[in-house]
Amino acid sequence: MRTVHLLVSLAIGSLLMFVLPPSTLNESLAAASAQNQPEYAKFGRIAVQTAIQQQQAEVIDYLYQGKFPASATVTEYRFRLWMRKDGREYGLIAHVFVNNSTGQQQRIELEVLR
Template sequence: MMDKKQSFLSFLMVMVLTFMLPMNALGAPGNDAPQEPAYAKWGRIAVQEVKAKYPEDKVVDYLHVGRKTDDQETIETFKLWLEGKTKEFGVVIDIHFDTDTEKITNIQFKETSR
């Protein structure tokens, strides 16, 4: 009878530890704050530039399309969706900058219906 009781207690401990350890690992507070994506700085600039170019319209959506990099230049591309008084439309914005210095060299806008 004692063997069944010990066996049950061992099984119970294994089950408790199996469920408690992963919860502890996931729920433990730490210094691991979520990091900002690499494109976040350029996304803020894209929103500022679009708001300056279209001051009457409201930015209602934002998408990071991607990044292209060569030896000297990087291009961050974003698509923003704007809501105007009479229409909704998209603006694709390319921010060109020096890869080493991050100095902006050009900003291009293209309106789109999708």
């Protein structure tokens, strides 16, 4: 089994060395990456996947437009996607509606821009 030596610098300038097995290091890096993602990242991935499936097109650009109250219990995350299909490009707005108390997606609406 391969181990990884991780050096951590403390504020006082000394170094601590930890020996971590690769699986622990990978889990730690994945957790740190998830913590550094913006709040909307999860819903952006869902918007992109849904657009690709429903439009049978590729996403060539992506813009987070913001978080909006849809009702007292639902928040809308809005994304502008630029799509390409059969050599034609067009815009799409993905509206991802999320339950405020559970944090779970309720529905997605795709609006093709003309």
